[in-house]
Structures are given as structure tokens and as C-alpha cells.
Amino acid sequence: MTNLHVSTREGLPSEMQTLLRATPRDTWPGHPNFAASVAKWMGAHQMFRDLARVTREDTESYIDTTMDDDAFTRSLARFGDRLVRNLHGHHAWEDQRFFPELNRADARFEEGLEMLEADHVEMDALLERFTRKGNRIIQLAHLDPGQMQEEARGFHDEAVAAEAFLARHLTDEEDLVVPIILHHKLRG
Numbered sequence: 617m618t619n620l621h622v623s624t625r626e627g628l629p630s631e632m633q634t635l636l637r638a639t640p641r642d643t644w645p646g647h648p649n650f651a652a653s654v655a656k657w658m659g660a661h662q663m664f665r666d667l668a669r670v671t672r673e674d675t676e677s678y679i680d681t682t683m684d685d686d687a688f689t690r691s692l693a694r695f696g697d698r699l700v701r702n703l704h705g706h707h708a709w710e711d712q713r714f715f716p717e718l719n720r721a722d723a724r725f726e727e728g729l730e731m732l733e734a735d736h737v738e739m740d741a742l743l744e745r746f747t748r749k750g751n752r753i754i755q756l757a758h759l760d761p762g763q764m765q766e767e768a769r770g771f772h773d774e775a776v777a778a779e780a781f782l783a784r785h786l787t788d789e790e791d792l793v794v795p796i797i798l799h800h801k802l803r804g
């Protein structure tokens with residue numbers, strides 16, 4: 617049985633790679649059907665990777681005391697918040713508009729699109745914990761700064777998990793979706 621879960625799979629399952637084999641990643645940028653909107657969508661993915669990395673790195677700087685309370689809470693309120701809000705909008709749009717459009721264009725990849733939707737559900741739960749623990753740190757900065765270090769350790773687990781999730785999900789999503797777009801000349 618193919619391993620579909622985001623936390624254990626090691627890439628896009630091979631039976632979903634039919635079009636990826638015909639159009640590997642290094643051919644995408646020069647492909648005549650590689651539309652600006654697709655480059656923009658991949659740019660959003662890169663922003664998510666960057667925001668997750670910065671949040672995880674700043675949490676580590678705070679834990680090893682090279683970042684102070686103010687700078688850490690500013691980072692959480694800015695980068696952590698931006699990551700969560702933009703990801704929610706991005707996933708909602710993919711589930712409601714983008715994936716159905718791809719499925720209508722090519723029904724062979726329905727299982728792959730369902731796998732990506734299941735990733736989004738998984739990510740919602742992770743983002744909920746990430747937000748709750750992040751907000752708690754920001755509250756503690758006013759109420760009880762002495763507790764912030766301990767809370768930051770718990771938050772670090774979620775930041776690491778978010779970064780790992782995104783590394784897997786975004787790459788597999790691009791590997792499934794971009795070849796469908798190129799093959800069927802969508803989103804031009």
C-alpha cells in the first residue's frame with residue numbers, strides 16, 4: 617500500500633509521477649506553458665518556507681538567549697502571524713478552486729489531489745497549536761516574562777513541525793500540480 621501520509625511519505629508517490637517524468641523540474645522555467653501565475657504560486661510557497669525557517673531560527677535564538685524578549689515577540693507577531701494567515705487563505709483557495717479545476721482537466725490525479733487536501737487538514741491542526749502557543753508567548757511578555765523561555769521550548773516543537781510539513785507538502789504539491797498545468801496549458 618502506498619504511503620500517503622505527509623509525516624512519513626518520502627516524496628510524490630511514483631504512481632502519481634506520470635506527468636512529472638515527462639516534464640521534470642528543470643524543464644519548467646523554460647516551458648512555453650509555464651505561466652506567470654504559476655511562477656507566482658510557487659513564489660508563495662517559497663515565502664511560506666522562508667517564514668517557517670525564520671520563525672524556527674528566531675525561536676532557537678531566543679532559547680539560546682541571543683535574542684531578547686522584545687525582538688522575539690516582534691518576530692512572532694510579524695512572521696509567525698503572516699505565515700498562519702497566508703497559509704489559511706492559500707489552502708482554502710487550493711481546496712475550493714484550484715484542485716477542482718485541475719481535477720476537471722485531468723481526472724487521473726484525483727488520488728494525489730485528495731492526498732494534498734488531507735495534508736491541508738493535517739496542517740490546520742498543526743497551525744492551531746502553533747498559533748495557540750505563539751499567542752501565549754506574546755501574552756506572557758506582558759503578564760509573566762519569566763515563563764517565556766519554557767513556553768518557547770514548547771513552541772519550538774511546533775515551529776520545527778511546521779517547517780518539516782511545508783518542506784514535504786509544498787514540494788510534492790508542485791511535483792503533482794505543475795506538470796498537470798504544463799500538459800493541459802492551464803492558468804495561462
Ligand SMILES: [Fe+2]
Pocket residue numbers: 707710732736785789
Ligand atoms: Fe497546499
Ligand SMILES: [Fe+2]
Pocket residue numbers: 661706710786789
Ligand atoms: Fe500550495
